[in-house]
Amino acid sequence: MSYSISLTVNGDQRRVELDDPRVTLLDLLRERLDLTGTKKGCDRGQCGACTVLVDGRRVNSCLSLAVTLDGADITTIEGLADGDTLHPVQAAFIEHDGFQCGYCTPGQIMSAVGLISEGHAGEDPERVREGMSGNLCRCAAYHGITEAVIDATRRMAETSERKSA
Amino acid sequence: MNKMDTSFPTVINGPLHADRRHDSAHKHVAGSADYIDDMPEPSGMLHAAIGMTDRAHAIITSMDLSAVESAPGVVAVLTAKDFPVNDVSSAHKHDEPVLTDKLVEFHGQPAFVVIAETRAAARQAARRARIEYEDLPAILSVAEAKAAGGKFVTEPLTLKRGDADTALAQAPKRIKGQMEVGGQEHFYLEGHISIAIPGEDDEMTIWASTQHPSEIQHMVAHVLEVPSNAVTVFVRRMGGGFGGKETQGNQFAAIAAVAARKLKRAIKIRLDRDEDMTATGKRHDFVIDYDLGFDEDGRIHGVKAEFAARCGFSADLSGPVTDRALFHVDNAYFYPHVEVKSLPLKTNTVSNTAFRGFGGPQGCVGAERFMEEIAYALGKDPLDVRMANFYGEPGSDRVLTPYHQTVEDNIMPRLVAELAEKTDYRKRREEIIAFNKSSRVIRKGIALTPVKFGISFTMTAFNQAGALVHVYQDGSIHLNHGGTEMGQGLYTKVAQVIADCFQVDLDRVKITATTTGKVPNTSATAASSGTDLNGMAAYDAARQIKERLVAFAADKWKVPEADVEFLPNRVRVGTDIIPFPDFINQAYFARIQLSAAGFYKTPEIHWNRATGQGRPFYYFSYGASVSEVSVDTLTGEYIVNRADVLHDVGHSLNPAIDKGQVEGGFIQGMGWLTTEELWWDGKGRLRTHAPSTYKIPLASDKPEIFNVELAEWSVNKLPTIGRSKAVGEPPLVLPISVVEAISMAVASVADYRQCPRIDTPTTPERVLMAIERLKTA
Numbered sequence: 001m002s003y004s005i006s007l008t009v010n011g012d013q014r015r016v017e018l019d020d021p022r023v024t025l026l027d028l029l030r031e032r033l034d035l036t037g038t039k040k041g042c043d044r045g046q047c048g049a050c051t052v053l054v055d056g057r058r059v060n061s062c063l064s065l066a067v068t069l070d071g072a073d074i075t076t077i078e079g080l081a082d083g084d085t086l087h088p089v090q091a092a093f094i095e096h097d098g099f100q101c102g103y104c105t106p107g108q109i110m111s112a113v114g115l116i117s118e119g120h121a122g123e124d125p126e127r128v129r130e131g132m133s134g135n136l137c138r139c140a141a142y143h144g145i146t147e148a149v150i151d152a153t154r155r156m157a158e159t160s161e162r163k164s165a
Numbered sequence: 166m167n168k169m170d171t172s173f174p175t176v177i178n179g180p181l182h183a184d185r186r187h188d189s190a191h192k193h194v195a196g197s198a199d200y201i202d203d204m205p206e207p208s209g210m211l212h213a214a215i216g217m218t219d220r221a222h223a224i225i226t227s228m229d230l231s232a233v234e235s236a237p238g239v240v241a242v243l244t245a246k247d248f249p250v251n252d253v254s255s256a257h258k259h260d261e262p263v264l265t266d267k268l269v270e271f272h273g274q275p276a277f278v279v280i281a282e283t284r285a286a287a288r289q290a291a292r293r294a295r296i297e298y299e300d301l302p303a304i305l306s307v308a309e310a311k312a313a314g315g316k317f318v319t320e321p322l323t324l325k326r327g328d329a330d331t332a333l334a335q336a337p338k339r340i341k342g343q344m345e346v347g348g349q350e351h352f353y354l355e356g357h358i359s360i361a362i363p364g365e366d367d368e369m370t371i372w373a374s375t376q377h378p379s380e381i382q383h384m385v386a387h388v389l390e391v392p393s394n395a396v397t398v399f400v401r402r403m404g405g406g407f408g409g410k411e412t413q414g415n416q417f418a419a420i421a422a423v424a425a426r427k428l429k430r431a432i433k434i435r436l437d438r439d440e441d442m443t444a445t446g447k448r449h450d451f452v453i454d455y456d457l458g459f460d461e462d463g464r465i466h467g468v469k470a471e472f473a474a475r476c477g478f479s480a481d482l483s484g485p486v487t488d489r490a491l492f493h494v495d496n497a498y499f500y501p502h503v504e505v506k507s508l509p510l511k512t513n514t515v516s517n518t519a520f521r522g523f524g525g526p527q528g529c530v531g532a533e534r535f536m537e538e539i540a541y542a543l544g545k546d547p548l549d550v551r552m553a554n555f556y557g558e559p560g561s562d563r564v565l566t567p568y569h570q571t572v573e574d575n576i577m578p579r580l581v582a583e584l585a586e587k588t589d590y591r592k593r594r595e596e597i598i599a600f601n602k603s604s605r606v607i608r609k610g611i612a613l614t615p616v617k618f619g620i621s622f623t624m625t626a627f628n629q630a631g632a633l634v635h636v637y638q639d640g641s642i643h644l645n646h647g648g649t650e651m652g653q654g655l656y657t658k659v660a661q662v663i664a665d666c667f668q669v670d671l672d673r674v675k676i677t678a679t680t681t682g683k684v685p686n687t688s689a690t691a692a693s694s695g696t697d698l699n700g701m702a703a704y705d706a707a708r709q710i711k712e713r714l715v716a717f718a719a720d721k722w723k724v725p726e727a728d729v730e731f732l733p734n735r736v737r738v739g740t741d742i743i744p745f746p747d748f749i750n751q752a753y754f755a756r757i758q759l760s761a762a763g764f765y766k767t768p769e770i771h772w773n774r775a776t777g778q779g780r781p782f783y784y785f786s787y788g789a790s791v792s793e794v795s796v797d798t799l800t801g802e803y804i805v806n807r808a809d810v811l812h813d814v815g816h817s818l819n820p821a822i823d824k825g826q827v828e829g830g831f832i833q834g835m836g837w838l839t840t841e842e843l844w845w846d847g848k849g850r851l852r853t854h855a856p857s858t859y860k861i862p863l864a865s866d867k868p869e870i871f872n873v874e875l876a877e878w879s880v881n882k883l884p885t886i887g888r889s890k891a892v893g894e895p896p897l898v899l900p901i902s903v904v905e906a907i908s909m910a911v912a913s914v915a916d917y918r919q920c921p922r923i924d925t926p927t928t929p930e931r932v933l934m935a936i937e938r939l940k941t942a
Contacts, residue, residue: 030202030203036196036199036202036203037195037196037197037203038196039200039354039355039404040202041354041355041438042438042855042856043437043438044438044855044857046855046856046857047354047856049354076196077194077195077196078195078196078197080195081195086191086194086195090194090195091194093193093194094186094190094191094194097186097187097821097822097824097825099187099190099193099194099652100187100405100652100653100654100825100826100829101353101354101355101402101403101404101405101406101651101652102187102189102192102193102198102402102404102652103200103353103354103355103404103405103652104354104404105193105194105196106196109194126865126869128864129863129864129865129867130864130865132863132864132865133863133864133865135864136352136354136856136861136863137354137864138351138352138353138354138405138407138833138861139405139652139825139829139833140828140829140830140831140832140833140836140862140867141825141828141829142828142832142862142863142864142866142867143828143867143871143873144825144828145864146864146867
């Protein structure tokens with residue numbers, strides 16, 4: 001039996017034939033669409049390394065079945081930058097040293113982008129830490145991660161103010 | 166000839182001692198840094214999955230794999246019979262088979278391997294095995310091992326100086342106690358993975374997530390029965406290592422290699438997370454029995470202690486790990502008379518292994534418990550007891566360690582005094598004591614604890630490293646060395662060394678994947694030694710090339726060698742200024758060799774394990790932290806309100822990277838000591854085999870206020886690379902202050918008259934039990 005879905009991945013329309021309804025979004029991205037920036041850490045929704053945006057909301061792609069995502073709009077770490085210009089969250093992670101080994105970083109960044117757009121945390125460090133607590137960083141670069149998210153939040157707010165002004 | 170000096174910068178981009186971002190920073194945030202599972206797969210590649218046993222100690226009476234073999238997508242099933250050399254013992258004790266077909270020694274020990282078209286097919290097929298067992302009695306804990314007579318996986322060690330028995334008998338005060346110190350799962354975000362690609366004749370190429378490519382090379386050669394020169398191992402980066410990839414990848418590389426040879430196809434093996442947590446070793450947990458003699462001032466007269474470790478079923482690195490625990494039983498303190506011994510006990514659990522600190526942190530936890538015991542017994546501020554016992558200044562009669570090495574670089578008194586003053590420790594402690602008097606439920610605690618950590622592999626031979634540096638005709642530089650990158654920034658720091666040597670911008674130096682083909686016979690990237698060893702080896706390679714270049718320039722331009730100078734991105738020869746690429750190009754045409762292999766071995770160190778004497782460490786790193794916590798005495802839950810760290814990395818090669826190591830080490834150590842609890846059930850099954858049940862620190866666990874500073878005044882007294890000091894492991898010891906702050910909050914319920922003796926990890930459950938124990942005492 002085969003299942004056909006179409007979704008938008010980083011702005012590109014993709015039509016995918018699935019031979020198995022159990023394929024996760026994570027495996028679809030990594031193994032069939034060659035988007036290996038999204039990482040597999042625990043494969044059971046507990047570490048956050050596989051975080052992507054589905055219709056703008058952050059999800060653990062290892063827990064999402066691809067067949068349920070017909071028509072969805074997916075953004076992965078590869079789709080965040082605008083050409084050579086990094087997304088403000090990506091730039092802030094570099095500036096604030098928000099990683100060491102880098103393996104959790106794509107998930108951290110996607111989670112941060114989701115968190116900022118949810119708008120609940122603002123620039124409050126405690127809320128940011130709480131909002132990012134679904135993403136494990138074993139190197140424990142949490143100090144830099146928190147600073148990066150707050151800084152990016154500030155910068156993105158300034159940019160949107162300028163645009164609306 | 167270009168004499169327009171003004172067009173050049175006065176300093177290169179990326180010199181030594183400057184903040185520089187991680188070399189892969191851009192790739193990390195863009196998702197384009199390839200880990201092994203991200204690399205394009207060779208055509209025809211197959212996937213391997215392990216089949217695991219489910220007994221802690223048993224004899225396999227039958228193994229029916231027919232349903233595995235007939236599962237969809239399965240290409241082959243391998244058992245012990247397929248491994249003519251069924252041995253991946255890192256300790257060379259032949260106690261670690263790749264696969265077992267008879268004796269099961271821990272729950273989860275691999276018994277077979279499935280090779281299939283996809284990873285999912287291999288994993289699903291592995292579940293279909295029918296294995297029958299005859300159970301044997303299982304020894305799971307230190308207590309059970311001791312009760313059963315205490316079989317060792319390797320030889321124990323005793324360190325002895327003076328006469329501890331007499332000192333204890335004559336000391337004005339004496340305390341005996343016991344402490345349990347828990348283990349720790351590495352939880353590198355990238356699990357174990359290997360790809361084996363068969364080549365011509367007996368050749369095999371391995372990509373492995375490993376801290377020790379040379380050992381993977383030797384193990385693969387060993388199981389394939391080919392010489393080492395047939396095997397080439399590569400690793401560009403790991404998604405975390407923390408010691409878990411020092412020896413634990415051997416088994417999986419061996420499986421991939423043997424399957425690849427047999428099937429003549431590339432093989433990839435990547436463990437699932439709970440397989441990884443079940444089947445690979447962890448930090449050793451210890452039971453420490455201690456006997457302390459001291460006086461009214463809190464000064465120690467004598468110490469006797471026994472460090473019993475749960476080593477698991479095989480030796481692996483348990484010998485050097487338990488040795489290092491003893492090397493740190495003094496932490497920062499002078500013991501006039503001391504006798505300590507290790508008990509590396511065999512248990513029917515997974516074989517414990519290296520983990521950041523390598524036994525050292527467990528030794529330090531013991532030392533800090535000693536100080537805490539004495540402080541509560543005397544009603545003193547534990548900081549005063551610590552200061553009374555610090556090693557003396559060089560030249561004093563309080564400088565000899567239990568292993569008879571003299572402490573020659575002691576900066577602890579200055580470092581601790583600065584930290585205590587900067588953090589207002591004394592005043593805050595008074596305020597907390599006052600707060601606790603009137604606070605019914607929430608109690609606070611504060612503690613300052615130090616760390617002194619010995620730097621060098623205690624196996625003297627491992628303290629060597631190599632590097633390979635090529636300068637190409639266009640002036641670009643290729644750098645390779647034996648160290649591996651696991652996020653610690655080693656590649657960046659060594660590249661800074663090379664940029665600094667040649668005085669060229671950092672982006673002119675290409676950092677390349679670690680491989681046994683370029684630099685042979687390397688040691689593991691471990692023991693915090695990566696930069697010390699590989700930085701010096703790279704420096705040596707650059708020195709050789711520079712000497713040839715200087716001789717060439719002196720000869721060609723007819724100037725004294727002293728008149729040849731490497732300036733930022735250019736070379737001055739007499740009064741001529743030549744851009745670096747032009748200079749190199751001219752050297753090429755003059756047939757100057759522009760490539761060199763560098764080498765370094767740490768001087769002065771030696772160690773005689775039989776006598777327990779020597780100088781195992783080249784130098785010591787120092788640090789200290791102050792932590793403040795609030796404990797809910799009704800639930801045992803707590804938060805870390807504030808932590809301040811002052812840490813010594815000598816003259817830092819890259820303060821940004823070093824600070825990251827200190828911050829991360831602190832939090833990872835805090836996880837080990839507070840929330841990370843490994844739990845085996847009565848049948849020897851690890852029940853904490855995923856982050857759902859094993860609690861690793863989250864962003865929300867970071868101390869609310871977290872100030873980390875490097876001791877900027879510190880310079881390594883010895884000629885290390887740039888006079889820096891190692892940074893990887895020592896910071897993991899810093900958060901002992903969190904444990905002791907929790908302990909103080911708990912002690913407040915009994916007016917600080919009793920040492921709470923909380924074992925680690927100090928889970929809320931254990932904290933609550935300690936509170937209840939003290940209330941009823």
